[in-house]
Amino acid sequence: MAKKNYNRLKVILAEKETTNKVLAIKLKTTAATVSRWCTNDAQPSLEKLYQIADVLNVDVRDLLVPNKK
Numbered sequence: 001m002a003k004k005n006y007n008r009l010k011v012i013l014a015e016k017e018t019t020n021k022v023l024a025i026k027l028k029t030t031a032a033t034v035s036r037w038c039t040n041d042a043q044p045s046l047e048k049l050y051q052i053a054d055v056l057n058v059d060v061r062d063l064l065v066p067n068k069k
Contacts, residue, residue: 003040004040006064006065007043007049007064009063010038010039012056012063013038020038023052027048027052
């Protein structure tokens with residue numbers, strides 16, 4: 001079964017020219033956790049997704065892969 005990409009966190013981090021480590025520090029979590037989100041091996045909770053959006057100064061919807069084309 002192919003791995004699904006549900007979030008765009010890796011793309012947004014690149015656009016914002018920041019790193020997993022910087023985001024992890026700001027969210028008070030580990031760089032490994034952020035890395036798992038970036039590779040879609042795990043997904044942040046909805047609450048955490050809103051925190052990520054605030055830290056990165058983006059709309060929370062920008063962090064998600066649309067389900068409709």
